[in-house]
Amino acid sequence: MPGTALPPSPIALNMSPTSSIFKRKSTSTLTHKTAASYLSALSEADARRAGLRANAPPPVGTPALSLSSSVTGESEDSVLREDGPVDALEYPSRPPTSEQVYTLLHSEYGHCNNExxxxxxxxxxxxxxQHVMVPGPYYIMFTTYISYLILIVIGHIRDFFGxxxxxxxxxxxxxxxxxxxxxxxxxxxxxxxxxxxxxxxxxxxxxxxxxxxxxxxxxxxxxxxxxxxxxxxxxxxxxISSYNYLGFAQSKGGCADAVEESIRRYGVTAAGSRLMGGSTDLHTTTEALVARFVGQEDAMISSMGFSTNSAIIPALVGKGCLVISDELNHASIRFGVRFSGANVRTYKHNDMRDLEALLREVISQGQPKTHRPWKKILLIVEGLFSMEGTFVDLPRVLELKRKYKFFLWVDEAHSIGAVGPNGRGVTDFFHVNPREIDILMGTFTKSFGAAGGYVSGSKAIIDRLRVRAYLGPFAEAMAPPVLMQIIASMASIMGVTAPTLPSNNSNNSPLPSATTEIHPGPAPQSLLPPWLTLDxxxxxxxxxxxxxxxxxxxxxxxxxxxxxxxxxxxxxxxxxxxxxxxxxxxxxxxxxxxxxxxxxxxxxxxxxxxxxxxxxxxxxxxxxxxxxxxxxxxxxxxxxxxxxxxxxxxxxxxxxxxxxxxxxxxxxxxxxxxxxxxxxxx
Structure with missing residues (x-):
């Protein structure tokens, strides 16, 4: 309850292979008053049923989420107080069996073995x-207007006398x-x-x-x-409020171990911009892995998600260009479009009929006053709209793209890593070819537990952006620990293929290339740092x-x-x-x-x-x-x-x-x- 003080060492249960053996109880609630009695009861129940388990077929268990070296050391989150009350947020309500090995803190990543x-x-x-705005009852809407009216009137009265x-x-x-x-x-x-x-x-x-x-x-x-x-x-x-979609915001685990090792090797900062001494091999490795993950030819990373939109859009469009934007696009997109100097038109949120009508109008009319053709038309949409929870109608957008020949920018800040059978975002979700989209933009803040953003596309476009966008010469390069978190979390989503060597009968056979593999496949071992060892x-x-x-x-x-x-x-x-x-x-x-x-x-x-x-x-x-x-x-x-x-x-x-x-x-x-x-x- 709010107002209750936590002890200096909060209770946390770290069930590692070296911890006590646990067995599932028939009840789903915690009835023990202390951590010691909780552990003791579980151990006794496990021992009583040891004979039954010996004759029964082995149960289906969840593989260890990460056999981390960090779980062997004690920290403030891993110390178990003997005299403390059992906290429902710290302990799983359904204790795992002895065959189910969990090495992540339940308070950071909940234990759940039910398939x-x-x-x-x-x-x-x-x-x-289609986005359907369901209105509230009339009395709710009326009282809402009245509430704002009362607040405004009282505010002006207070200002007048104040x-x-x-x-x-x-x-x-x-x-x-x-x-x-x-x-x-x-x-x-x-x-x-x-x-x-x-x-x-x-x-x-x-x-x-x-x-x-x-x-x-x-x-x-x-x-x-x-x-x-x-x-x-x-x-x-x-x-239930953080952008921790895949749960990678954790202090223990394989990703945390990789980040810790990167700090030993690279320190905590790149100390410069990408074009002025701040680029490391981790930056190029991350960009190659991101391009492989999203299914594009090349990618460029940014140290801040907001600036990925606001600083790169002006490098693609300018005066004489037209940007068509969904009316509910993020503020970073709006800022970038205004900064570019391009004309902008909006259409109703996710309304494909309104979008097609707008395309017909702007293509037929051309630029204002002169009516000359637009230098280029860029449609910018979000893959998953962060305030409405709606997906872009990507199949229909691509149909319009083939028909009206405009460029397409998809912002996947909230969809990349979180949706799709393979976690590859809206292209994976809708089973479409990512190469049909000119620019795929996303951030690492949500699903990957890191920071920053990226843009991906053809190599020609990305090479141009490295020089023309403000991020290359002016923005601080991403810190090595952040890069390592991206690499480790992204690799765990993709899986990693073992390196393949040519056979003795074909000494001239080339090694497999990441660009020739089918999207969305696993990450080739060659794309990861050679010193990185993952669980x-x-x-x-x-x-x-x-x-x-x-x-x-x-x-x-x-x-x-x-x-x-x-x-x-x-x-x-x-x-x-x-x-x-x-x-x-x-x-x-x-x-x-x-x-x-x-x-x-x-x-x-x-x-x-x-x-x-x-x-x-x-x-x-x-x-x-x-x-x-x-x-x-x-x-x-x-x-x-x-x-x-x-x-x-x-x-x-x-x-x-x-x-x-x-x-x-x-x-x-x-x-x-x-x-x-x-x-x-x-």
């Missing part, structure tokens, strides 16, 4: 990709000694009088790993959120496949569960981004606090409002991760069900078609395999 809780992420032909009776507090808004104010009155009004009142929802400070769970720094404010005071207490909470589960791709199938199940289960409980959600059934509509601004801070003060386990959520989304569609944005277990999703649904009743948030399907929370949790596997239409009509 029923798996799904394959791929597009199901016939499923709608400037006259407390001028010192408004010095930054008033002319001083002939200088213009740095912030205009109206431009900062929303920040001061609306957003600041619910700032408790935003910028929640954390400490430690942003994995399956995270530790919040408790805080409070005595001046209406003008300042926040950090307390000495901390709260461990279930994390067998990483090399085989077993760990990557498990993570991909876990996030697909978690995404479908959470979205379908919320829908059957009666909530209004946006997005595709396969999307790991699940927005839950709140509408009213007054419900934002209350919903956030109720989740954080959930009776069983605190849940940390992200509340989104204007300008990240429309003013009338305030929402909670759940970011699902492969690190979450089925029990975690159950707890999120239980908390949402309780909060939805308190705040009147259930305005989706009719009451007679809804399920109770217990039925949703019991029929999770069936629910995750239902089609979205069946969920609403069941």
């Amino acid at each position: 029923d809780y798996r799904f394959t992420s791929e597009y199901m032909p016939g499923e709608s990709l 400037k006259r009776f407390h001028p010192s507090a408004y010095r930054h808004l008033m002319e001083q000694n002939g200088y213009a104010p740095l912030n205009s009155d109206w431009d900062s009004f929303y920040t001061r009088r609306l957003k600041q009142r619910m700032d408790d929802c935003f910028g929640q400070p954390i400490t430690g790993v942003a994995g399956r769970t995270t530790v919040l720094l408790d805080r409070y404010s005595t001046d209406y959120n003008d300042t926040q005071t950090i307390l000495d207490t901390r709260t461990r909470a279930l994390n 067998a589960s990483l090399v085989s791709g077993v760990e990557g496949r498990i993570r991909l199938r876990r996030i697909a199940f978690n995404s479908r289960y959470l979205r379908a569960g919320l829908a059957k409980l009666g909530f209004i959600t946006y997005g595709h059934s396969m999307s790991p981004v699940v927005p839950l509509l709140l509408f009213n601004p007054g419900k934002m801070i209350v919903a956030h606090r109720l989740f954080r003060e959930n009776p069983k386990v605190p849940i940390i959520t992200v509340v989104v409002t204007y300008p990240a989304c429309d003013l009338m569609t305030a929402r909670i944005r759940f970011c699902v991760s492969a690190s979450h277990t089925k029990e975690d999703i159950d707890e999120i649904l239980r908390a949402a069900d309780r909060i939805g009743d308190v705040l009147d948030l259930k305005h989706g399907i009719p009451v007679k078609e809804r399920w109770g929370i217990e039925e949703v949790c019991e029929r999770a596997v069936e629910l995750s395999r239902m089609e979205p239409i069946a969920i609403a009509a069941h």
